[in-house]
């Protein structure tokens with residue numbers, strides 16, 4: 484069963500999510516902002532990336548949306564005094580106070596199972612002609628790392644007994660399937676592509692604990708969580724290089740209505 488817990492350790496995530504900031508920087512450049520637009524950051528996390536987006540919008544406004552309570556609280560603290568409204572919302576039910584010029588999203592869509600509903604909801608939130616520029620984990624993302632984590636979780640004692648009903652929380656979609664979904668949801672000029680992004684991780688233990696293994700740890704009793712992370716790390720090569728594959732999305736909301 485999917486884990487019911489959707490929260491994160493926002494403080495640790497904020498400290499260790501250096502790779503995410505690097506990905507987001509390239510993505511913000513891809514938005515080609517004038518600086519006065521209204522933009523939604525879909526899945527804002529702890530607010531670090533939203534702050535970078537705010538720097539590119541000196542005369543603009545941001546709606547930063549996230550479903551995790553600790554991320555929302557951390558983002559509000561990080562972004563205080565900025566022209567950013569942080570909203571606690573589920574992205575598949577996104578409702579913004581006004582249509583936005585662009586939706587930006589980094590490292591979030593692969594945490595959402597239903598991309599058809601997600602993309603329709605994002606299209607509804609954009610003004611006609613508005614742009615979606617996003618990146619998330621794509622087909623093949625951290626396959627090698629996940630094979631190790633799966634092996635420890637599903638085959639090793641004392642962990643395996645806790646993973647009997649656990650299902651993987653990620654949806655690593657392919658580029659072609661995503662392009663079809665975006666077109667069906669009412670986007671045009673759709674470009675989607677996968678890009679391998681192997682990434683060396685400086686501080687592997689807190690990184691795995693608060694990012695890659697965050698939903699594994701929900702399945703375990705507190706006393707076994709650190710032991711599990713240590714065991715997965717033991718099975719990885721050192722230094723740890725994660726075999727990330729990013730799914731890139733650039734699309735424009737069609738001016739024609741979609742049912």
Ligand SMILES: C[S@@+](CC[C@H](N)C(=O)[O-])C[C@H]1O[C@@H](n2cnc3c(N)ncnc32)[C@H](O)[C@@H]1O
Nearest residue numbers: 503526527528549550551573574589590591594
């Ligand atoms: C890996 S973090 C990325 C945060 C930020 N964009 C960054 O790059 O640092 C993924 C975020 O997506 C949020 N998220 C996942 N599924 C969501 C959903 N269905 N609705 C809203 N937020 C969601 C999580 O709570 C988490 O904060």
